[in-house]
Amino acid sequence: MPSLKSLGSLLLATLAGGCIAATPKIPYYIIRNAEAPSLGRPGLTPIGKMRAENCIPGALSQFNIGLIITCNVDKRGETGLDCPAANLTVVPLAQSLGVNITTCDSGEDADGECTKNTITNFNKHSNQSVLVVWGTSDYDHLIEYVDLDDAVGDAGHDKDVILMSADLIVSATPRSGGKESIIVVQSMNCTGIDGTA
Ligand SMILES: *[C@@H]1O[C@H](CO)[C@@H](O)[C@H](O)[C@H]1NC(C)=O
Ligand SMILES: *[C@@H]1O[C@H](CO)[C@@H](O)[C@H](O)[C@H]1NC(C)=O
Ligand SMILES: *[C@@H]1O[C@H](CO)[C@@H](O)[C@H](O)[C@H]1NC(C)=O
Ligand SMILES: *[C@@H]1O[C@H](CO)[C@@H](O)[C@H](O)[C@H]1NC(C)=O
Numbered sequence: 316m317p318s319l320k321s322l323g324s325l326l327l328a329t330l331a332g333g334c335i336a337a338t339p340k341i342p343y344y345i346i347r348n349a350e351a352p353s354l355g356r357p358g359l360t361p362i363g364k365m366r367a368e369n370c371i372p373g374a375l376s377q378f379n380i381g382l383i384i385t386c387n388v389d390k391r392g393e394t395g396l397d398c399p400a401a402n403l404t405v406v407p408l409a410q411s412l413g414v415n416i417t418t419c420d421s422g423e424d425a426d427g428e429c430t431k432n433t434i435t436n437f438n439k440h441s442n443q444s445v446l447v448v449w450g451t452s453d454y455d456h457l458i459e460y461v462d463l464d465d466a467v468g469d470a471g472h473d474k475d476v477i478l479m480s481a482d483l484i485v486s487a488t489p490r491s492g493g494k495e496s497i498i499v500v501q502s503m504n505c506t507g508i509d510g511t512a
Pocket of ligand 4: 374484501502503504
């Protein structure tokens with residue numbers, strides 16, 4: 316039987332939750348690493364380099380990004396071999412925006428709360444958005460980390476498409492009341508890369 320006092324704090328917490336829910340929810344964005352050589356070989360391919368240097372700084376400048384999160388290779392060196400490529404994908408963007416890149420671990424043993432907590436903590440002090448740049452091979456974990464397992468996509472767009480495509484930007488807008496985030500998927504529209512030949 317809960318005491319009157321704890322019922323009181325529950326009511327306060329609910330009211331406070333209501334106030335937080337009333338503030339506009341800030342979207343965050345997810346991209347995968349740009350095109351990179353397979354088998355963990357270093358760097359980006361020529362196309363990936365074009366994407367990182369000539370396209371992403373322009374294509375993502377419209378999203379009011381204030382922090383970038385990339386991934387670390389897991390301690391066993393098994394998962395996230397494309398995390399260094401994820402970093403290279405956004406170094407030019409970070410430089411052009413003047414924002415920091417921070418990292419969270421990938422893989423089975425990673426702190427599953429790191430990505431979500433980093434976004435939440437950043438948005439306690441800022442209305443700018445966070446961009447998450449993850450290695451394709453660990454994308455399944457990322458989807459769990461940011462609670463997008465049950466995200467609601469716009470028509471015909473499944474969150475899993477980003478697994479395949481370096482040209483996609485997923486925007487996720489959290490909803491209050493623990494409801495699934497709304498995701499929208501769009502192309503980077505990189506000139507000379509993402510159109511027809
Ligand atoms: C990202 O790349 C930059 C430029 O090569 C490098 O200075 C930095 O240490 C890298 N960061 C990570 C987390 O790999
Ligand atoms: C980047 O991180 C450094 C060190 O934590 C901090 O002093 C600086 O204010 C940050 N820059 C931005 C743009 O957030
Ligand atoms: C964020 O936006 C809200 C509502 O527009 C505003 O009241 C608040 O001051 C802003 N916070 C920051 C840190 O800019
Ligand atoms: C790419 O082009 C499509 C179609 O014009 C547009 O809906 C989308 O917003 C564009 N992507 C970006 C990142 O601006």
